[in-house]
Structures are given as structure tokens and as C-alpha cells.
Amino acid sequence: MKKLTVSFLFFYSQIIGVLFFITSPVNGQQLHDSITYYHNMVLNSKSKDSLLSGYIYFRNQKEQNLKNKEDIKAIYNLRMIIITQIDLGLIYEAESSVIEALKLIDNQQVIDNSLMQDKLALYNSLGMIYRSMNKYDKAIVIYDQALEIAKRTSDSISLHNNKGNIYKDLGEFILAEKEFNIVYNERLxxxxxxxxxxxxxxxxxxxGKLGNKRGLERMLEALTIRIKENDVQYYYTNYKHLAEYYKDRGEVKEAKRYANLAYEAASLYRESYLEDALPRLLEFSDDGLVSEYIKMNDSLVKERLLVDEKYSSAKYNLEKEQRRTFKTELQKERQEKLKLIYLFSGLTVLLIAIFTIYILKLRHKKEKFQQVYNTEIRISKKIHDEVANDVYHVMTKLQSKTDTNEVILDDLENIYTRTRDISKENSAIDVKGNFNGLLNDLLLSYKNKEVNVITKNSSKIDWNTIADIKKTTLYRVLQELMTNMRKHSQASIVALTFNQAKNSIVIDYKDNGVGCELFKNNGLQNVENRIKSINGTITFESQVNNGFKVKIKV
Structure with missing residues (x-):
């Protein structure tokens, strides 16, 4: 009977409310005395007046909490409101309240265990609401969704119990027995x-509906336990089930006896139970008009439920779609902002890159100017030290006329040779042609009676694959090393070995000169700077009276 289903929703909501409320504190705060008072009033209500008082109180609390943006407290208020609405028969209003509470949970950034328990309780309530609307398929779906997120056995038992009631309403007693068996085994x-x-x-x-003899035994066993425990709250359900059992078997006398006992238990406990128990008792009346009225009333209730079908679920789905659309729009807006951020970042990086390149160019230009300046100083010093002094010396000889013309001519030839060497050291180098020949000419130009210059594998280097700047640098570096050798080393043998490994060239220089304590004077410092300018490496190794070694890698 539909009236039975609606009125009994409070019975189930009471149990669920108690189970979930115990495990879901209101945001970790102690409940105020008035909240505790109305909470107990709702869960233990014996009249609609007390339910209404509880409803009004928690509705006002909800509005205040929403205004203060205390969503967690508002969720608790809504759960209490839902219990009152279900027992007052405000089914569609209860559905709207469940949906409102679920939306509040969905809007939370973090759903902790407490909120998850709230969600389970709301699913339970929504399943019972759908059951009262005869939307059994939707109720099963809701309970299955709840079972997926239920982690505690106590939560799962409650959900299986409710599924069993749905299958029982549908007359699918085998499925109902399966669900109730799960509950029974866990309760043991x-x-x-x-x-x-x-x-x-x-x-x-x-x-009992399936004709199993154990059915009556279990109902009587349950009644014995309840009488022993003085569990008055559940006398009514036990008597009601026994009345149904005997009525199904046509044992009217026993059915009527238990129906009377059910009515007495209801009158002692709860007003809503009476609304269900009285029609059940009147079914055994001999008055045909009463029986007809009961049947008609059941039909009218069902018809009213069909006619009064509201759009709460559709509204919830619509609002979910609107939220999804809003999130999509919000996502698009975020993407647009990200694009602007990326664009701004890209422009910033580009400007930084341009500025960096500009600074590097300025620095390179400055270094180039410095190199030119250093070169000019070096050439000037060399001309002063090696040419000007000799010219002055020759001029002195000419003035004194103490030396023969032949000696003076030798001195002038020496000055000419030095001037030519200085020019050669600083003149432009044509590295486009036969660089190996050019390099050999340079190295062999330092060969004479006192110094033997040996080169190895230079012809095996594929100089065409080497950049011009590297070839020019190598030429000047080797020229500097050979000049230093001639001036300072007193070497009789100089060996240069060339090797090529992939994109790198390695040159090993060795001489058997007097060596030195390593100190990077202007000459060696210039050599090192040149090699570093082309991202190469150079190492020097020398000891007094133990020759001089250099390893170059570019």
C-alpha cells in the first residue's frame, strides 16, 4: 500500500540518520544545546507537531549558515530537514532538499570522510524517496552508487537492507532474500x-512470501528477541509481517490477531505508524464498503503520485548540465587567460633574448676592440723592441762610421727580416685554399740548422670541414707557439701531431727545450684567449730542463 510506504520512510530515515549522524560531526564543533534538543526531537518524534517544529528550526539554521557561507553546517541542517519532510509526506520537497545538499557537497574543493558519510546518508534518503514515488529502478541505481563509495560494513548493511525492501516492493522476492541474507550474515x-x-x-x-518454512520461524525468533529486549519501537513491524504472512495463507483469524497487535503497538509508539496500521486492520472488516474504500484510497494515492509528478530530478539534471556548461565556460576563460599569460611570457622571453643578444654583441664588440687594441699594443711594442732599437743602433754605426758597409748591410737585412716576420704574424691569412700547405709552410719556416720541425698527420685532417675562424685561430696559435719556441726554448727538435676525432681536432705540440716554470705571460695568455674564443681547450705542461708540451682541442 502506498500510504504504508510513505509513512514508513521515517522509520528507515531514523535509523540512517542515527547511524550517519554519529559519524558525521558538524565541522568538528560541539553542538549547541538547542541543536541537540531539536536533533533528538526530529529523530524521536511521536507527532507531526514536533516534526514541524524541528523542520522550522533547521530550515532557519540552514538559511543562516548558507548566508554565513558555512556549507558544512548547512549540509547537516538539510539532512535533518529531509528526515522531517519524508515523515510529513513532503516527498518532492525532500527530493529537492537532497539535491540541494548534494550540490553543496559537490561544490566543496575537498571531500573528506565526514562529507563522504553525508553523501552516503543523502543517497540513502534519495533512494527511499524514489521508492515512495514508485521509481524503483532509480532507487536501485542510487543504492548501487552509494555501495560503490561505502567503505564501512555498517554503511553497506544499511544499503543492502534498503535494496532488499525495493525488491520486496517489486515482488522480486528471490533478489530481496539475497540482499537480506547479506544483512543477516553480517548481523550475526x-x-x-x-x-x-x-x-x-x-x-x-x-x-514467508517464497513459501520457505524458515520464514515464520525467523519472524517469531525476531519477535521473541524484541520482547526480551523490550524493543517496543519494532514490535509494529514484526506484527505487521506476521499479519501479512497469515493473510497470504488465508488464515484470517491469525492475520487479524496480528493486525490488532500491530495497531496496538502503533498507537503506543508513533502517529505515522497508526496511519499505516489502521487501514491494514480495516482490511479484515466484514463491511464491504470499508474494504472498497481502502482499495479506492490506495488507487487515489497512486494516481495522485502520478499526476503530481514534479520535475525535481529533471531540475537537478538541468542544473548539473548548467554547472557543467558554466565550468566549460570557466575553463575557456581560464584557457584564454593562459593564452594571454603565455603570450606575455613569450614576448617577455623574446625581449629578454633580444636584450641579451644586444648585450652580448656589445660585449663581443668591446672584446673585439680590446683585442685590436691589445694587438696594436703588441705590434707597437714589438716594433719598438725589435725594430726601432736596431734601426737606432744602425744609425749610431753610420754616425760613427766605425763599422764597414758590409756589417751595416747585414744589420739592415736583419731589421728587414724582423719587420717582415712582424708583418707576416699580423697579416690576413687566406684559409680558403690549401690550408694544409699553408700550415706546413708556416711550421717549416721555423726549421733551420739548429731546429728540426717534425709534423705528423696534418695531411690526414679534412680541413674543408673546419670553419674558417677555427683555421685562422689555429694558424695564429701555432705561429705564436713556434715564435716562443725560437725565442726562448733553445729546442733542437719540435714535434706536432694532428688527429681528428669526429668534429674535433687535437694537436699535440712537444719540444725538447729548456722548459720553464709555467707562467702565463702575454704570449701564452693570448694563445689561451684565442682558443677559448672558439670554444676550444688548451693545456700547457712544462718543467725546467724538461721541454715544453701543449695540447689543443677544438
């Missing part, structure tokens, strides 16, 4: 007599 493990009695009663009522 707890040792809680009251919970075991409930599981026995539900399982027995379904087995």
Missing part, C-alpha cells in the same frame, strides 16, 4: 540482539 557477526532481530524479521518476511 556483531552480536547485537536488536540488529539481529531486525535482520531476522526482514529475511523471514521475504522467505
Amino acid at each position: 557477526k556483531t552480536g547485537n540482539e536488536q540488529l539481529l532481530a531486525k535482520a531476522l524479521d526482514n529475511l523471514g518476511s521475504v522467505q
